[in-house]
Amino acid sequence: xxxxVVQGGWGFVYSAYVITWVFMIGYAASLWMxxxxxx
Amino acid sequence: xxxxxxxxxxxWAISGSTINSILALAGFGYLFAMLALTFRPKRPLxxxxxxxxxxxxxxxxxxxGNVFGLVLAPRERFxxxxxxxxxxxxxxxxxxxxCFLLAAVFxxxxxxxxxxxxxxxxxxxxEVGVMEGILLLILxxxxxxxxxxxxxxxxxxxxxxxxxxxxxxxxxxxRGIVREPDRRATWSAIGTILSGVNVPIVYMSVKWWSxxxxxxxxxxxxxxxxxxxxxxLYFNTLxxxxxxxxxxxxxxxxxxxxALAEMPExxxxxxx
Numbered sequence: 001x002x003x004x005v006v007q008g009g010w011g012f013v014y015s016a017y018v019i020t021w022v023f024m025i026g027y028a029a030s031l032w033m034x035x036x037x038x039x
Numbered sequence: 040x041x042x043x044x045x046x047x048x049x050x051w052a053i054s055g056s057t058i059n060s061i062l063a064l065a066g067f068g069y070l071f072a073m074l075a076l077t078f079r080p081k082r083p084l085x086x087x088x089x090x091x092x093x094x095x096x097x098x099x100x101x102x103x104g105n106v107f108g109l110v111l112a113p114r115e116r117f118x119x120x121x122x123x124x125x126x127x128x129x130x131x132x133x134x135x136x137x138c139f140l141l142a143a144v145f146x147x148x149x150x151x152x153x154x155x156x157x158x159x160x161x162x163x164x165x166e167v168g169v170m171e172g173i174l175l176l177i178l179x180x181x182x183x184x185x186x187x188x189x190x191x192x193x194x195x196x197x198x199x200x201x202x203x204x205x206x207x208x209x210x211x212x213x214r215g216i217v218r219e220p221d222r223r224a225t226w227s228a229i230g231t232i233l234s235g236v237n238v239p240i241v242y243m244s245v246k247w248w249s250x251x252x253x254x255x256x257x258x259x260x261x262x263x264x265x266x267x268x269x270x271x272l273y274f275n276t277l278x279x280x281x282x283x284x285x286x287x288x289x290x291x292x293x294x295x296x297x298a299l300a301e302m303p304e305x306x307x308x309x310x311x
Contacts, residue, residue, distance in 0.1 A: 009121035009185045016124045016181045017105055020131070023174045024101065024282060027167075028094075031289045038296045 055270025062100070062277050066093065070284060090288035097281030104275035112271050121185045126272055128178040130279035132200075135175050136238050138168030138283065139207060143235025146228035158224040159294035160287075161231055162214060165207050167286045172204035195244040196252035203237035210234055220301050 073089040108126035115122025142164035149157035179197065180190045191197065210230040217223035245252050264272060 005117055005119045007119060009119060012121055012181050012185050013109070013123045016127055016178050017109065019177055019181070020105075020127045020174065023170065024098070027170050027286060031286065031293065034293055035289065038293060038300075 055274065056266075059270055059273045059277060062274075066096070066277065066281055069093065088288075088292075090285045093281045094285030094289075097278050097283075097285060100274065100278035101282060104271065104278045107271045108275060113265075113267055115268070118186055121182070122268075124178060124182045125268070126275045128175065128182050129272060130276040131171050131175040131178055133276060134279045134283045135168050135171035135204070136242065137280075138164045138171060138287070139203065139235055139238050141287075142168060142207070142210075142231050143238070146231035146235070149224060149228050150232075155220075155224070155298050156295065158228070159291050159298055161228060162211075162294045163287050163290035165210050165214075165227075165231060166290055167283060169204060169207050169211060170286075171283070172200070172207065176201060176204060194252055195248040195250045196241065199237065199241045199244045203234065203241050206234035206237060207231070220298065 070093065077089070104126065108123050112123055112126065114120055115125070142161050145157050145161035145164055149161060176197075179200070183192065183197075184190050210227050213230055214223055214227045217226060244250060
């Protein structure tokens with residue numbers, strides 16, 4: 001029976017949050033490493 | 040963005056909007072104070088890394104905000120649990136557009152003043168904006184698959200966002216190719232201004248053309264998001280903002296250091 005509501009989808013939710021953290025921490029690490037090289 | 044009928048909402052001692060207001064006042068107050076100190080006329084730049092507390096607080100808030108989004112936030116009426124992606128997708132979109140707009144403003148100021156520091160700020164805003172733009176596109180695809188049934192659609196909002204992000208990638212590539220500093224700064228400033236024209240097009244795309252993507256939830260006529268969801272969205276947006284400020288300032292320092300290294304050696308003093 002269809003309810004008009006998306007069912008489940010936790011995999012997509014977790015993927016989105018993990019990718020967000022990967023990007024944020026990855027970019028922060030990239031900035032830190034480039035700053036060290038510049039010094 | 041609404042809640043299913045009958046959703047029970049929690050009652051807190053302090054409302055989420057009050058928390059957001061306090062954090063926003065503290066954060067913006069600190070930011071404006073630091074910017075005023077940094078850009079004082081006739082005084083050197085503030086040497087300490089004033090942006091570090093914003094970065095630390097921002098990452099802390101991002102963690103807490105994501106926990107709110109995963110655990111506290113209610114299910115969206117039609118998107119169910121998938122609606123929780125809203126709390127990372129929308130802040131990434133807003134901050135990407137803010138960075139691109141800032142880059143265009145810095146480019147205009149550079150062309151008028153010719154001062155190197157504005158070129159460094161433009162470079163910083165372009166790069167941080169591209170990072171958040173690519174994150175936005177990926178999060179959008181993850182949001183689209185369960186809700187629209189496909190990872191990508193040549194929808195006006197999605198297409199214009201991709202064009203906007205790729206145009207700024209082009210500006211960064213241009214900066215990498217042109218070696219001569221003055222020419223690099225001028226050409227990339229022009230490229231940034233032209234790319235910045237995309238930002239209002241992206242924002243208005245859902246109104247100007249028929250789009251799968253929903254219309255702006257936060258507009259001049261008020262919010263279309265339920266208050267229980269809205270304060271969590273704003274909390275995550277503030278977190279993204281504080282982290283982005285840290286990224287922008289750090290990247291600016293890097294660009295300034297590189298620009299200084301590129302400057303020719305001063306001429307030796309001649310003994311009289």
